[in-house]
Amino acid sequence: MGKSKKTKKVNQKNIQPDKSSFKLYAGAGILIVAIAVGIIALVMSQQNEAPDAIESQQVVSADVHIKGNPDAPNQLTKYSDFGCVHCANQHVLLKEFFEEHGDNFSLQIMHFPINNNALSRMAIAAALSAGRQGQYWEMVDLIYANPTQWRSDPQSAFISFVDELGLDRDQFVADMNDEDMAYKIVQDYFEFRDMGINATPTLFLNGERVPNPRTLDQLKSTIL
Amino acid sequence: MNHSKLKPYFVLVVVLSLIGFTDAMYLSAVHYLDGAPGCGEQGGCDEVASSEYSVMFGFPIALFGLLFYLTVFALSLYWFDKRNPAVPQWILYIVSPAFLFSMWLVYLMLFVIQAICWWCVLSASTTTIIFLSTVFVVLKGLHKQ
Numbered sequence: 001m002g003k004s005k006k007t008k009k010v011n012q013k014n015i016q017p018d019k020s021s022f023k024l025y026a027g028a029g030i031l032i033v034a035i036a037v038g039i040i041a042l043v044m045s046q047q048n049e050a051p052d053a054i055e056s057q058q059v060v061s062a063d064v065h066i067k068g069n070p071d072a073p074n075q076l077t078k079y080s081d082f083g084c085v086h087c088a089n090q091h092v093l094l095k096e097f098f099e100e101h102g103d104n105f106s107l108q109i110m111h112f113p114i115n116n117n118a119l120s121r122m123a124i125a126a127a128l129s130a131g132r133q134g135q136y137w138e139m140v141d142l143i144y145a146n147p148t149q150w151r152s153d154p155q156s157a158f159i160s161f162v163d164e165l166g167l168d169r170d171q172f173v174a175d176m177n178d179e180d181m182a183y184k185i186v187q188d189y190f191e192f193r194d195m196g197i198n199a200t201p202t203l204f205l206n207g208e209r210v211p212n213p214r215t216l217d218q219l220k221s222t223i224l
Numbered sequence: 225m226n227h228s229k230l231k232p233y234f235v236l237v238v239v240l241s242l243i244g245f246t247d248a249m250y251l252s253a254v255h256y257l258d259g260a261p262g263c264g265e266q267g268g269c270d271e272v273a274s275s276e277y278s279v280m281f282g283f284p285i286a287l288f289g290l291l292f293y294l295t296v297f298a299l300s301l302y303w304f305d306k307r308n309p310a311v312p313q314w315i316l317y318i319v320s321p322a323f324l325f326s327m328w329l330v331y332l333m334l335f336v337i338q339a340i341c342w343w344c345v346l347s348a349s350t351t352t353i354i355f356l357s358t359v360f361v362v363l364k365g366l367h368k369q
Contacts, residue, residue, distance in 0.1 A: 032297075
């Protein structure tokens with residue numbers, strides 16, 4: 001009896017530090033898992049909360065420009081910010097897509113300058129002003145392709161784009177200064193924001209939300 | 225052996241590695257859970273975290289950061305458990321390349337991508353502080369006293 005009691009005591013002594021180690025590692029493990037789960041839940045809740053569907057005939061007060069076939073059954077609407085690098089990437093994908101499928105699709109860009117920022121609004125005005133001389137999409141291409149240029153020195157960048165496209169400089173400057181257009185750009189922004197748009201790019205096909213594609217193949221498999 | 229001199233160092237490393245882990249977890253989760261990235265009204269565009277430089281060997285760099293912080297965290301726990309004086313030296317072997325890599329990423333962010341990613345700045349800061357404090361501990365020989 002006495003002997004077994006002694007062994008029991010020795011065993012308990014050996015087990016003691018292991019127990020505290022176990023507590024330490026188990027506690028740390030639980031903490032790590034809790035952080036991981038919390039972060040995943042946070043990221044999932046932060047995803048673009050734009051509506052799943054919009055009215056396809058949304059009233060747009062600024063000038064309207066349609067790419068592709070305006071009467072096509074498939075109407076794409078892209079809420080986009082010129083200052084957003086991902087919008088620029090998506091623009092390249094859509095451009096390639098329209099070279100192949102332009103007859104069956106139409107595209108309209110809804111300009112959504114994130115947080116109503118002045119620089120993006122200026123780029124929108126440049127695109128719309130070029131549009132008044134019939135070169136909206138050409139200017140859109142240049143703005144998306146040269147973000148650092150116009151973000152660092154907008155005035156000289158836009159003038160160089162105007163020269164590159166062979167537009168009338170004076171007319172362009174006059175249109176850029178059109179207060180009515182500037183007002184409508186801001187009005188559109190607030191209207192889109194009230195609809196629930198809060199991130200760019202946000203893409204809709206016939207009013208139904210389309211997940212942002214990473215590649216041309218992904219875009220094709222989603223909308224074709 | 226005087227453990228009390230090492231305790232503040234390991235408390236600091238535990239806290240920083242947990243902050244770094246949370247940060248790297250966030251960036252990894254964004255990489256895998258968000259569809260294609262976008263720019264939101266609440267935050268930036270993840271221009272850096274979604275750039276071509278954010279992926280290495282097919283995995284997001286944040287995932288390597290996650291493993292790094294987890295290893296440093298585990299080593300610190302091991303010290304609290306066994307009080308092994310060699311642990312700061314082991315951490316130095318891991319944190320030195322991590323620190324150099326971090327500096328390279330900061331260079332890419334500031335001079336190549338030319339955009340700021342605050343989550344990446346936070347991670348670079350935690351790695352730098354872990355590196356500097358470990359260098360201090362090892363050079364001073366605090367772990368050998």
